[in-house]
Amino acid sequence: MLAKIIMKNFKSFKNETVIDFTRINYKFLENNVSNNGVLKGVAFYGANASGKSNVLWAIRFLLDELFGEEKNPVTFMKCLFSDEPEFSLQYFFVIESREIHYLIDFHTEKGIINEELYLDRKLLLQRMGSTAKSGITEKKVYTDLNNKVLFLRTVYFNTGFSGDDKDNNANNNILRQWFDYMQNSIYVNPFLHRGIAYGKQDVVLNKYLENEGVKEINRFFTKYNFEYTLDYLNERKVKDVTEIVNDDNIKLVFFNRKGVNVPIPYVLESHGNQNLLNILPCFLRVVQNSGMLLVDEFSGGLHNELERLLVNYFF
The missing domain is CATH 3.40.50 (Rossmann fold)
Structure with missing residues (x-):
């Protein structure tokens, strides 16, 4: 250390x-x-x-x-x-x-x-x-x-x-x-929506999801009683409309909120939830692999209670 x-x-x-x-x-x-x-x-x-x-x-x-x-x-x-x-x-x-x-x-x-x-x-x-x-x-x-x-x-x-x-x-x-x-250390700036990893781990959201899927992130959401989980898919039905990405190599992130029957695409989610989702792979990687987590502008778009939760999770 x-x-x-x-x-x-x-x-x-x-x-x-x-x-x-x-x-x-x-x-x-x-x-x-x-x-x-x-x-x-x-x-x-x-x-x-x-x-x-x-x-x-x-x-x-x-x-x-x-x-x-x-x-x-x-x-x-x-x-x-x-x-x-x-x-x-x-x-x-x-x-x-x-x-x-x-x-x-x-x-x-x-x-x-x-x-x-x-x-x-x-x-x-x-x-x-x-x-x-x-x-x-x-x-x-x-x-x-x-x-x-x-x-x-x-x-x-x-x-x-x-x-x-x-x-x-x-x-x-x-x-x-x-x-x-x-x-194993990672620098992340939530305000800029980006993290820098110094080893082989990927912390860019889409690359992380491609490699790891949504299991770890959803486990985190469930453990800490978040009101939603994630899907990462090529295709998703929204009521009677199916959103399809033509390129098979491109997937979309959807939020599944409790009590809401419509999956919400990442681009329509709140700024705070987008920020959380972008920095969460950085927290998960460092906690799992043991390294330094350098967070600049930690309060960028995050609620005070969410900041406290992330700090407690890290400890």
């Missing part, structure tokens, strides 16, 4: 800022603490332009750089209120009670200038500019590295943290669990 982030000169955080997710002493938060002492979930609240989304950006930035196909423009990541050309990010994770510490320094012109990875304070990987050395799967020195690509990403995609060194097997297993945890 993610235990701490340290940001400096990143986005709106000019000074070094620590976001600590480890437990605190408030008794009413006891149910929000995992076995390893890290909070299961955190909510950021505050005025517009106070930096809430930028905290999520710090986490999303790591996931984008490690697993994404498109990289973030470094110039837009640096704090606009500073003349310093560099920004730094540090991440602390706890995986099976072991601490992973990963830090990166970026320069707006030079790209990645420093990168270090520690496991229980033991240095496993170090990069300075275009040269680096790794002791993860084999002791090897690298040169002429791409200044826009993380060295850790290169090592992972080249080796999968697998090697013949028996002494490193336990460490590599922790690193693989760490990467699985990060790849």
